[in-house]
Amino acid sequence: MEVLYWLVPSIIAVGAAMVGVLFWAIKSGQYEDMEGPSHKILMDDDDPRLPGGGKKKRP
């Protein structure tokens, strides 16, 4: 079980790296709008499954 002595700290290091990613995300403003992006993905133009079949211009 000696493996724990380096495995556990390295897991925590990975976690700390994730915190770094989170800090980067906060700094780059990704948490400024908590509403828009969640919808945006559902509004993709080219999705053929949309009722009406995506971006077909009607006359």
Next chain:
Amino acid sequence: MTPPGPGACFHCGLPLPAGGGASASIGGAERLFCCNGCRSVCGAIYDAGLDGFYRRMADGTVLSPPPPPPRGMDAYDVEDVRREFVTEHGGRTEVVLLVEGIHCAACAWLIEHAVGKAAGAAAAEVNLAKRRVKVGWDGSKARLSEILGLLARVGYAAVPYTPRRAEESARRIARQSLFRLGFAGFAAMNMMWMSIALWTGAAGGEYRDFFRRLELALALPALLYSGWPFLRGFYYSARGRHLSMDVPIAVGALAVFCYSAYVTLVSPDSGETYFDTLAVFLFVILIGRHLEASSRNKAADATGRMLELQPKFAALLRGDAEEKVSVRALRVGDPVLVRPGERLPVDGLVLDGSGEVDEAIITGEARPVPKSPGSSVTAGTMNMNGALTVRMEKSLSDTSLVRMVRLMEEAQATKAPIQRIADRVVPYFVAATLSAAALTFILWYGQGLERAMLTAASVLIITCPCALGLATPMAMAAAGGEAARHGVIIKNGRALETLARVDHVVFDKTGALTNGSMAVSRIVPADGFEERFLLGHAGAVERLSEHSLARAIVLAAENVGASANGAVVSGFRNFPGRGVSGTVDGAAVLVGNMAFMRERGVSAAGRDENPSVTTVYCAVGGDLAGSFEVGDALRPDAAPTVDALRLEGKTLTMLTGDTKNAAEAVAKAAGGMAVMAGMKPEDKYSAIGEFRKRGETVAMVGDGVNDAPALVHADVGIAVGQGADVSVENADVVLLGNRLLPILAAIRLSRTTITVIKQNIRVSLAYNALMVPLAMAGLITPVLAAVAMPVSSLLVIANASRIRVE
């Protein structure tokens, strides 16, 4: 979305006026619209191939009708105006726009795609929460005004925006709190699994010290970094000798940390560690604080947006020539020209010209106010008709709008924190806990220093303020859901606790007690004229006018189908402040006020004027054909609400910017209440202050920009859901669905909630009364603590879920 029902406007989803509003064949089908504005916006959306917008709207979304197309946007292309807003990044021009009318994700989609059609490879990024759009494009291919025009065509009024300094610092603080929250979350999650390892065997084994030290290594930065706001609060609180909620949090956190650190480093066999409790505790409390802060920031954002109502440029008159300049370049005394359809850029006096100005943001009244040389006008109000030359009288930092914003910021900053029920208990609780710990230390001192310290610390740990801290938030959460079911949103716990104590309810008139829009309430044809004939002629002429009274008459004409006869109007003329004239089917038609009729030799005598409505007369071929009473109708549930509030013994007052007569009439119709008329926003604000000084607990019900300072100042601000952004964001309670009756449900809910909160505090105190003696006796084992602490919290949660209102 499924197409709106047969009775709703295809574009905005509002109910159609009876008899149908406008209609057009768009996208291969006949569509019905509530107004021409919606029709042209819908046409523009289809023309641009963006009809996907309608499919993306959630079912039942109601948009506000499109704003009138703004004018004079080309001034944004003037170099020194433009330079204030845009930034250039390597050939790309960037600007942040504030956009009114963004409701939902579909709006964001529409804006992004509409802008994408502009020349110069424009790309837009919508911030839905802040209603801002960042646009970047090739500045040499398209002008800023073209981008604004594009948005206007699809129904959004956009103005360029420069962030204020106060807002920047608020944003930095919000980021700081997210960093702390994120780190606390990381520490808490990792300590969770380490605790599992410890409790499932490592506690007795060779890895115990390893895991404990790792936990210590994580807990130290969590305490110092994530817990910093509490430690600082504790310090200030100790220096200022008062007990805030930060004190039990900091004392608890420090006690847990020091105890666990001591156990880990000095005497591993004498106890257990609680680092995981510490991290989770900080994490949960930080979440609560963050949510609270973001709702406050939202209110501050909305307040800041108010300033954007003030135009950014003005037409400065130099002799006979006019020059577009940035408003910041104007000096007091400068004459500026304001064209119809433009907002007034300055506070000043009218030098020349006459017309009507929509002062809704200052007075709350939809009815335009006539202006002539010598009248004073206010920045941000809308010039409806007639060009005005205005002399600037007040510097930009002293306009009514700026004063209003300052008033609100002041009120927000100085709002005395109302003592919450839990807050009242906290000081005693903290004092009792600390003395119990001190007593324990003294009693155990005979058994050795270490034993005494550990037992005293266990007292601090077991006196869990959790239930106390949870008592209000849990009741709040349960009450929030219940409130939403009744059509109210209660935004904070303070409002929920205060509502029950309200003894004075203050109403705004327009938009709160009344619908807030003009409609024809009565049609009086003169002898020998038919109603249909009257409506047809008046409607045909008024269709060409932009006056709000005219729109009401046109709507009424369309309601009876009287406008469908395709009457051709020739020789249309607008007489600002008086009326309009034109020729329909060869007959001269005059529509206007009494003075206009007299002027044109039409005898309109012998008709009584009702003060709460405006009477509009119509003459055909020189004879009076009849009159219309146009007014703002009382909300259908205004009278029952007022009655019920009076039955509960509340004092009722109406504060309005309208005239005394009009206000009295509405007050009477609503069931009677004290009336204070002719109130400006700052008057409403100080009136609320007066009531509160008398010791009353005041609730203010309002909807407009002009009510916002009063809403903030009142103990509870209640906004009507479709009111102005700034009032909705700054209110504590929001009425959905434009109904007033939910106010009563909210008050009853508040009473139930207070009862439940008090019960919860008793539960929490009973738990502590049981556990503290055990801890003092040194009988607390980790297992007992692990069972008892959650049980007390669960009791509190279960009790809160009982909150209901019939």
